[in-house]
């Protein structure tokens with residue numbers, strides 16, 4: 650068995666990627682943000698304060714004949730950008746790309762932070778990181794992919810994200826026609842609950858490869874590519890009009906600049922992010938904000954959507970490995 654669901658950018662900046670998910674019986678369809686950087690499936694619901702839920706599609710468990718409340722269970726999550734949500738827990742049938750999981754934990758939000766209230770492009774998140782990162786207490790719940798994996802043809806899923814265009818999340822199979830190059834696999838370390846891997850070097854434009862060990866995660870829920878300061882400073886050193894803009898909290902540059910590409914090693918291969926994807930978004934007038942920014946020394950780097958857009962990424966739970974193929 651397999652599943653295949655389209656995704657699309659939420660706005661003109663590719664801030665996030667949205668996929669429609671069916672929950673309950675009859676199906677309630679919600680636009681959700683698939684996040685390989687977290688492990689909770691949570692939704693705006695009939696239990697979310699109306700003032701917070703305004704503009705969002707909600708899940709109403711009482712209208713689903715297959716919903717069951719998980720007695721005594723609660724959840725609470727804070728993301729790296731300090732957005733947060735919390736609530737209680739139901740199980741219900743959740744269908745993604747035609748593949749149904751029965752008894753999936755659907756975490757209903759009774760509280761959401763302002764970032765989520767204001768982001769009306771999504772009605773919640775589908776966490777696709779490892780089960781160990783799930784926040785439900787007293788009994789941790791499994792992700793949709795974890796529940797699906799034993800029934801899928803292969804315990805894998807792929808992310809195909811594109812700039813201002815539709816892409817896909819495929820489950821149980823790898824469509825290699827989505828890529829232009831071969832898939833290179835690297836092992837993941839599972840200790841932190843992420844799809845975490847190490848990249849040994851990087852290159853800027855046509856420059857030579859620089860040895861630099863990056864411990865990072867493949868994170869579809871983060872918009873940008875966030876790397877160590879030394880790499881980021883070296884990159885913008887090659888961009889004549891670039892400066893660090895304290896008000897924007899990142900590097901900006903003249904929108905007319907022809908930005909160099911950025912390449913990172915994946916095993917013995919490399920993935921190249923074209924400069925066009927690093928010219929991320931206008932901030933005002935002729936000033937643009939970079940899609941490569943600092944990881945602020947948080948101790949881990951984040952290969953977010955700006956990096957993933959350049960590749961087909963294979964999340965291989967069966968072999969505990971990540972695959973990257975140039976697109």
Ligand SMILES: O=C(NC1CCCCC1)N[C@H]1[C@H](O)[C@@H](N2CCCCC2)[C@@H]2OC[C@H]1O2
Nearest residue numbers: 664665728729730731732768870871872951
């Ligand atoms: O907090 C992170 N990432 C961290 C960034 C800093 C460094 C550590 C990782 N990802 C979040 C993301 O920003 C949210 N956001 C909503 C608005 C549109 C853009 C997406 C969305 O909600 C949770 C998750 O996805």
